[in-house]
Amino acid sequence: MTKKVAVITLGKHVSTFYENIIKSLFGDLVSISSYSVLNGSINNIDNADVFVVTTDAFEDINDYKKYLPADTPKVELNVEFTKKNIEALMKVPKGTCAYFVNLSEIMVRECIARLSQLGINHINLVPCFPGAKLAKECGLAITVGESRYVPETVKNIIDLGHRVPDSNTVVEMALRLKLDYLLERENFKEYFNSIASSNYNFNQIFDRSLNMESQFEILMEIIDAGIIGVNESDVIYACNSKAVEITGINKVQAIQTQVKSTFPFLPIYECRQTGKKITNRLVKFKGVDINVTVAPVIRRNEYIGAFATIQRFTEEESKQQNLRIQLLNKGHKAKYTFDDIIGESDTVKKACAIAKKMAANNSAVLITGESGTGKELFAHAIHNESDRKNNPFIAINCAAMPDNLLESELFGYEEGSFTGAKKGGKLGLFEFAHKGSIFLDEVEGMSPALQIKLLRVIQEREIMRVGGNTIISVDVRIIAASNENLEKLVTKGVFRSDLYYRLNTLPIQIPPLRDRGEDIMILLEDIKKKLNGQFELSPQVKNAFMVHDWNGNVRELHNYIEYLTYLDKDYIEYEDLPVSFHKGLNIKPKIHENDLDVNLLKKISGNKLDDYCFVLEMLYNGYVKQTTMGRNSIAEHAKSLGRFLTQQEIRSILYDLNNLGLIKMSHGRGGTKINEKGIKVYNNLKAN
Known part of the structure; x- marks a missing residue:
């Protein structure tokens, strides 16, 4: 809404000057009307939001009452020289005689006194006004917009122009108009800076007030x-x-x-x-x-x-959760998605499809599978696929720490609850995981007491800190994992049946690596790329990888790829594989135990069964590498492993195995090879 300002002056000629200044400061927020006492326009004055009156407009207080409404704010317009005015006068040579010209004697003397306060004391200023008797002749005249009153004999004139409204006047106008927020704008600051004011205290207080108000506004907004x-x-x-x-x-x-x-x-x-x-x-x-x-x-x-x-x-609530995460000083976010699960086998695709469907639910998830199959990877992916993905994901291994420590980590504790407790207590992981997910790996490692507390969290969504008596509500999705058969543990009484059925709401079985077929090679290439491995595998090694037991699953595969990378070889032969790998070879033919003549072998070998098994193993490894094995090579392997077998002993064993139909002996370079029956016997012996 535009505010109305009425400017009242003695004469009309100066009112336009003040109008322009007010307009330059307040802009379109004000509309200005000017009135003069001398030309009589004051008699037709309209109402306004504020009346700005020059000091010379009225002679006494009664004139105010006569022309201006009593209930309207009034501002007395005090004027001041500018810094440019002072700079111009400072250039006048010291001792110069100059008339100071203005409308009246009072105004002349007021101006001379003000200039003296502002440091203009080097000029001999002689008062000059209409009707003044000039006792001294000067060659220079100085005036403030009143050149018409300069004596005709003086040709050198410095017209400073009309003096401008001072800081007090402008600030009071802004306050009266309720536009004081404009005082921080650049045009107001420039205007105040242009005034040659010696009012240091006012400027300091005004600047401080503006600074405090500005700081208050900034504080309000941040x-x-x-x-x-x-x-x-x-x-x-x-x-x-x-x-x-x-x-x-x-x-x-x-x-x-x-x-x-x-x-x-x-x-x-x-x-x-x-x-x-x-x-x-x-x-x-x-x-x-x-x-x-x-x-x-x-x-x-x-x-x-x-x-x-x-x-x-x-x-x-969201802010409190962010603060919890900062207190934990860790960026607990799920790192992996379903895109990070590598594999094209039907078994892994089926597991991923089931897990994606379960991610949309908020019920507890139980992930089972052998060690190293990627249960935590699936837990990360489930969280990132759920509506909780922007909230914390916290993982903890329940079997990796003592029972009392696990309890304090999960549920937190109050100050003084036990010796060594932190001052102020500690928030538990369930509180940190509020609105998110918590992954409990190897959940079977929990004691019966902790199992009861976990059951309460699932059922009631409430926890109580160790040593505390306050119930704390939490909204956490539990994703549990185990590489044990929890049903058997329930039967044995080691794991609570009610907790098992609560956790097993959404079960997911992760397939072992040995059941994933060509995924072995796909994973191998992916791991090799991440480790920057530059090697290639021989056909014998690839075959060995495909028939390996992989009891350690993907984790075991990663370890072997890392080992082969550090060998720094371009081509990996069977002999380059570590000793631990050979112990895990197994073709696992689908046969029945009653088809194997194991008992006969045991009877023939007697107390030397271990030696017979060793020879079978060497022949089996030769089968995997697609190479033949002779007595010399078997003897050399035995010696390297600290097993002392003479060639005669090896020859005797080979004859027995040949007679049992487990191997095929050939003379010359044909060597000796294990046959299908021998592989079955070897696998049966190894399994038992």
């Missing part, structure tokens, strides 16, 4: 909560952007209104009556749950207003 300030009459004078966002009430609509009509949900009246702070009061406004705190402002034991902070309940 606080992550709605702020509403009221005075002693409950009138709103402050309202930040966050409060506007939460309530939907415009700042302009709120300022200068009664708080009970604009924000009726704020307990300001109660705060004023009691003089006490009101904290964490949950109210509803326009269907939104809002947490309200109101603090009184007391000065000299008197209530002078209050500040209210408001925040959406959901935002506050």
Whole structure:
């Protein structure tokens, strides 16, 4: 809304000058009308929001009452020289005689006195005004926009122009018009800086006031909560952007209104009556749950207003969760998605499809599978596929720490609950995982007591810290994993049946690597790429990898690839594989035990069964490498492993195995080879 300003001067000629200055400062926010006492336009003055009156316009107070409404704000227009005026006069040579020309003697002497205060004492200023008797002749005249009164004999004139409104006048105008927020704008700062004022104290206090107000505004905006300030009459004078966002009430609509009509949900009246702070009061406004705190402002034991902070309940809960994560000092986020699960086999694709469907649910998930199959990888992927993906994912191995330590880690503890407890206590992982997921690996490692506490978390969504007596609500999805058969553990009484059925709501079985076929080679190439391995595998090694037991699953495969990478060889032969790998070879033919003549072999070998098994193993390894084995090579392997077998002993064993139909002996370079029956016997012996 445009504010009306009336400028009243003695003569009309100076009013336009003041109009232009006011317009340059306040712009389109004001409309200006000018009135003169001398030309009589003052008799037709209209109403305005503020009247700006020059000091020479009226001779006494009665003129104010005669022409101006009594209830309208008035500002006395005091004028001041500019810095440019002073700079121009400083260039005048010292001792120069100069007339100072103005409209009246009073105005001349006031100007000369003011110039003296501003440091212009090097010029001999002679008063000059209409009707003045000039006792001294000067060759220079100085005036403030009144050149018409300069004596005709003087040709050298310095016209400083009309003096400008001083700082006090401009600030008072802004306050009267309720446009004081404009004072921080650059054009106002430049204007104040242009004035040759020696009013140091005013400038300091004014600058300090502006700085404090500016800092207050900045503080209001950076606080992550709605702020509403009221005075002693409950009138709103402050309202930040966050409060506007939460309530939907415009700042302009709120300022200068009664708080009970604009924000009726704020307990300001109660705060004023009691003089006490009101904290964490949950109210509803326009269907939104809002947490309200109101603090009184007391000065000299008197209530002078209050500040209210408001925040959406959901935002506050989210902020608390972010603070929990900062306290934990870890970025607990799930690292992997289903895209990180490598494999093309039907078994792994089926497991992924089931896991994706379960991710959309909030029920507990139980992931089972052998060690090293990637249970934690699936847990990460399930979390990232769920609605909780933007919240914490915390993983902990339940079998990796003592029972009492695991309890304090999961549930937290209060101060002084046990020797060595941190001052102030500690939040548990369930609290940190609020709104997210917690992965409990090797869950079978929990004691029966902890199993009961975990069951309560699943059923009631509540925890209690160690040594505490307060119930804390948590919203956590539990993803558990085990490489044991939990059903057998339940039968043995080691694992609680009620907890098992709670965890087993959404079961996922991760297939072992040996059942994933060509995935072995796909995973091998992926791991090799990540480790920057540059080697190639021989056909014998590839065949060995395909028939390996992989009891350690993907983790074991990773270890072997890492080992082969460090060998720094371009081509990997069977002999390059580590000793531990050979112990895991197994073709696992699908045969029945009664087809194997194991008992006969045991009877023939007697107490030398271990030697017979060793020879069978050497022949089996030769089969895998697709090479023949003779007595010499078997003897050399035995010697390298610390096993002492003579060639004669090896020859005797080979004859026995040949007679049992387990091997085929050939003379010359044909060597000796294990046959299908021998492989079956070897596998049966190894399995037992």
